Amino acid sequence: MTTSTASPITDAPVAGPDDRQLGAFDEVADAVQAAQTAFDTYLDCTLAQRRAFIAAIREESTREENLRYMAYEAVAETKMGNAEHKVLKNKYAATLTPGVEDLLMEAYQSDTGMTTMEYAPYGVIGAITPTTNPTETIISNGISMLAAGNAVVFSPHPRARRLSVWLVDRLNRALIAAGAPENLMTIIRKPSMDATAQLMASPQVQMLVATGGPQIVNMVLSSGKKAIGAGSGNPPVVVDETADIPKAARDIVNGASFDNNLPCTAEKEVVAVSPVVPELVERMVHEGAQLVNDPEILERLRDLLMSPDREHPRPSWVGQDAGTILQAVGVTPDPGTRLIITETSADDPLVQVEMLMPVLPIVATTDASQAIDLAIDLEHGHHHTAIMHSRDVSRLESMARRSRTTIFVKNGPSYSGIGIEGEGFATFTIAGPTGEGLTSARSFARRRRCVLNASM
Ligand code: NAD
Structure with missing residues (x-):
């Protein structure tokens, strides 16, 4: 295991020309509505645009000053973990989470026509993120969920709130600069159990993804919605x-x-x-x-x-x-x-x-x-x-x-x-309870059968 030896950065890299926190909302309903509006525009974007947006997330997340800020600030805010190892975790999340290329289409052809099995977005996803990998999960989920054509509302752990809001702001700015609609990623500024419950109950939220312990995984699984649960282990x-x-x-x-x-x-x-x-x-x-x-x-x-x-x-x-x-x-x-x-x-x-x-x-x-x-x-x-x-x-x-x-x-x-030092893609949402396994873009997409009928 090699670690970087450069000194930590203690000041937040400058967010942008204004002091707004892009994507951050006090009210859950506003965060969901903003993501819904972004999704409605995103539906009309091309795959080439999606690829450019994912590239923007990767580039922003792997800027050296951002990697170091996220790692050291995560240790400072959550009061846990090892900063040099978090540099690596964020880097792998940004570079090894698959993008649009994960959505491989299947095709069937015969004299009666051709059928393709495609991946369609769910819409707005509510993603609940853990304190143990706060930024890694936002980066990795963000790449996977946007690659599949969705918008996402993050509900961060209260102990990682400040850094998570900072990261969503940075990523929104990078996405907008790449031509993406504003608010493809939003975040609840002051997360709480009540706010998470509101997110889960929102009719506009089409899918829930919980990365955390058994309590939150059980909550999303009993929500009545399509849910992915990535829960605890004891390896x-x-x-x-x-x-x-x-x-x-x-x-x-x-x-x-x-x-x-x-x-x-x-x-x-x-x-x-x-x-x-x-x-x-x-x-x-x-x-x-x-x-x-x-x-x-x-x-x-x-x-x-x-x-x-x-x-x-x-x-x-x-x-x-x-x-x-x-x-x-x-x-x-x-x-x-x-x-x-x-x-x-x-x-x-x-x-x-x-x-x-x-x-x-x-x-x-x-x-x-x-x-x-x-x-x-x-x-x-x-x-x-x-x-x-x-x-x-x-x-x-x-x-x-x-x-x-x-x-x-x-x-x-x-x-x-x-x-990390092993073959295969990276993810920070490992869905054992619901069986998706190591999640990637296709985990956050609906299967759509497209049939072209050529019978005479
Ligand atoms: P946690 O369950 O305390 O919190 C996870 C998220 O759920 C946080 O955003 C938290 O605010 C929210 N949450 C928890 N209980 C809630 C409730 N009753 N109402 C509303 N929101 C609630 O977990 P943690 O301490 O942040 O993370 C560590 C746990 O997550 C460990 O058990 C670890 O194994 C698991 N984990 C699993 C994966 C995976 O991919 N399978 C990845 C990371 C962490």
């Missing part, structure tokens, strides 16, 4: 005795510490066969992990990081640095520590709960078959992400088949599953 990583242990250790530490474990795809627990655990732990420590096995310190960690009922992480500790967490429980971090690891049992709440912080428990099993069974159990049926390090092809196949996760990474860090 296990299995390591068996055939694995390249030094590489597995490096990949796991890189993946689990990436953006302080905020990605829903990041390794959340290791399930390893007993004989490899000592070498795996030693190599992980070599890669920047710090081992904490003292039961008293572990209990202090649980008290600090989890709710009293041990069912949720404490929001204030989500996405914090490993060193900060260690200091808070009275442990001096080793220089360069980026991940806390512990050897524990499967029933430990740190194993069972999606923690979203750089604390990675390791559970030992007797053999690979038991490891796969346990990993599937710990994924809790989210069908989100699983990772395995093994050279045994039949075991890799078995875990892929049985886990039925949306992403299955073999012998790599988790982030290679979303296109």
